Structures are given as structure tokens and as C-alpha cells.
Amino acid sequence: ASTSTPTLSRPDTLLPVSKAQAYIAIFEDALEQLAVLGDIAPDVGKSDNKPLGEEITRILKDQRALEARYQELLMEQDKLKALPNKTKFKESQLAILDISNELQQSTQVLARNLKAHPSVAQNLLKIQQERSALQALIGRSIRELREYRFDSLINTVEDEYKKRNTLQNTINRENEASELLKDLQKQLSNEKRLLEEETSDRNAVIQQLKDTIQEINALTTSEQKYIKKETKAHENSVRQRCQHKETTLTQEKSELTAKLDQEKKAHEKIVDFLHRQREVLERQIQDWMTKYEEDTEAKANELEALKQRRTQDLDKFEELVAAYEELEKIVEEDRQIKQREAEEMRVLKEREGAASRIQRWWRRTLARTKKPPNVKSAKGAKKPTTKGKGGKGTAPGTAKPKSAKKPGGK
Secondary structure (H helix, E strand, C coil), rough: CCCCCCCCCCCCCCCCCHHHHHHHHHHHHHHHHHHHHHHCCCCHCCCCCCCCCCHHHHHHHHHHHHHHHHHHHHHHHHHHHCCCCCHHHHHHHHHHHHHHHHHHHHHHHHHHHHCCCCCCCCHHHHHHHHHHHHHHHHHHHHHEEEEEEEEHHHHHHHHHHHHHHHHHHHHHHHHHHHHHHHHHHHHHHHHHHHHHHHHHHHHHHHHHHHHHHHHHHHHHHHHHHHHHHHHHHHHHHHHHHHHHHHHHHHHHHHHHHHHHHHHHHHHHHHHHHHHHHHHHHHHHHHHHHHHHHHHHHHHHHHHHHHHHHHHHHHHHHHHHHHHHHHHHHHHHHHHHHHHHHHHHHHHHHHHHHHHHHHHHHHHHHHHHHCCCCCCCCCCCCCCCCCCCCCCCCCCCCCCCCCCCCCCCCC
């Protein structure tokens, strides 16, 4: 489960002056301590056995100079705030912002140059970057506290909460992916086990088939030997029968020759008949081809007529669609006109109600102003006071009017 980001309440009013001054003193003390830590911190360029070069050394010197200038501007800002002319104070604020940006850029350049030497004091570099960012944040907070607010601090805390929640969500997604990977690995092992079992079963079947083939080959070899011997004996017997039959066939040949002459005559007659039959069939094929062409032409004409009718229907459909869209636009315009008329009637009713309420109030006001004032008695008696329905000290008949309900209100 992902952790929820706490919502920081932003102050609607400014801080009290005493609290703001106390916070400023605390932050200034923290800045001084951070500056002292920056001065006593070991040089990142000397923490490795190999020097990083003149460029990194120059960047570190520039960064220390910027930090010193930043501290001087903060001290000058306290003095300039007391002056009546705020121009120099604003210029000092702009200079502080510029130096803060230059510090951030210098830190980024230093980090890029140290990428080629990852073994060079990575922890010291991280501490230096965080210290610079913290100094910039405290500086911005001090400037805002002089205006009795601390928006930068709240924004920074919210950003840190978001980063932490993003990291937590990443960890949760990684855990879910790990669980999914375990499930997939279990499924894969099950599939492997099933595949091995199926492979072993198939191998057993293949071995059985190989044994069967070997048995069949052995039987086939013995059968071939037997068949060869049987074939030789059969060949000898057949040769004897063939010799006897040859004499018989010679006699039959002479008989068949006579029959062949008869068959040739019959064949010639059959060929003549088939020629005549083929001519008849060719004439029928020609007739059928003519009929096929006529039917094809007729169907093509019908198809062209259907295409023309479809084109007409499409044109009519488009006309109906255009008419429908026009009617729909007319209905929409009529509905909008009715809505405007209803809105105008409602506004008119509200105005009439307001006018009537104003007229009633004006009549009551005129009625109260036209009454004669009370005259004191000659004996100096006190003016009697009566309690009307309007409350204490209200003359009779001058009760406060009830507020009329707004038109359209519940």
C-alpha cells in the first residue's frame, strides 16, 4: 500500500513579528554553522589518489567564493532593511537570487566533471550538494520570513514528501513484479515438468514402435526366403504349363486372326457412326454457345439497370439525409429560441418581484416619514414609550418589515 502524502496547511495570515524574528535568528545561526562546516570540510579534489584536474579545482574555489559572497549579502540585507529607501534592499535580494542560481549551476557542473571519477569521495560530494541546497533554502526562507511568510519551506517539504512517495510506489511495484515473477517461475516449472512427463511418454511409445518394427523386419526376412523358394517351384510348374499352353494358343491364334478380320470390319463401321455422332454434338455445342452469349448479354443489361437504379436510390438517400439535417437544425434553433424565451420570462418575473418589493418598502418608508413628531407636554412629562411588534423602542405600527424571499429561492 502506498503512503499518502500529508497535506501541509498554508497560512492565510502573516506570521507575528516576534515569531518571524526568532525564526530568522535560528536560520541565520544555521547558515553560519553550515558555512563553518563548508570551510572545515575536506577538499573533494584531494580525497582521491589521482587529482581531478585544474578545472575541478577552479570550480571548487569559485563555489567557495560564491558562498562567501552569499553570506556577505545576507548580512548587508539586514542593514539595508532598516533604511527608508527600499531600492538597494530589492537590488540585494536580486543579487542573492543570482548567487543562489550560480551556486546550483556550479554544483551541477562539479557533479558532471566528477562522473569520470566515481571513486572520488562520493559521500563528500553528496554532502556538499545537500549543504548548498540547504543554504539556498534557508536563505530563501529568511527573505520570506522578513516578509512574515515561509512558502519556500512548505513547497520544499511537499516536494520531499512526493519524492518519498514516488520511491515507495516504485518499491511496491518492484515487490509486485517479484511476486509475479515467482508465480511465472512456478508456472514455468510446472510446464517443464508436464513437458518432461509428456516427452518420457512419447519416448516410451517410440521405443515400443521400434520394437514392433524390428519384429516385423524379422518376420519379413523369413517370409521373403519362403516366398523365393515357393516362386522357383511355381516357375517350373508354370513353364511346363506354358509350353503346353503355347501349342494351344497357336491353334487359337489362327482362329483369332479370322475373328480379327471380322472385328476390323466392325471397327470401321463403329468409327463411321462416331464421326456422324460427333458432328451432331458439335452443332449442339454451337447452339449452346450462342444461347450462352445471349443469356450473358441479357444478364449484363439487367446488371446495368440495377446499377442505375442503385445510383438513383443513393441520390435520393443523400437528399433525404440533407433534408433530415436541415430539419434537425431547425428543431435545434427552435429549442434554443424557446430556452431564451423561458430565460427572459424568468428574468422578467424576478425583476417584477424585485420592483414590487422595492415599491412596498418605499411606501412604508413614506408612511413613516409623513407621521407628525410627538409633542412634549407643557408640564414637562416624560414621553411615553410603548412596545410594538417591532421590538423595544419602536413606535406602534412601525414594526420592522419582514425580508421578502428572493424569487426562485427555496
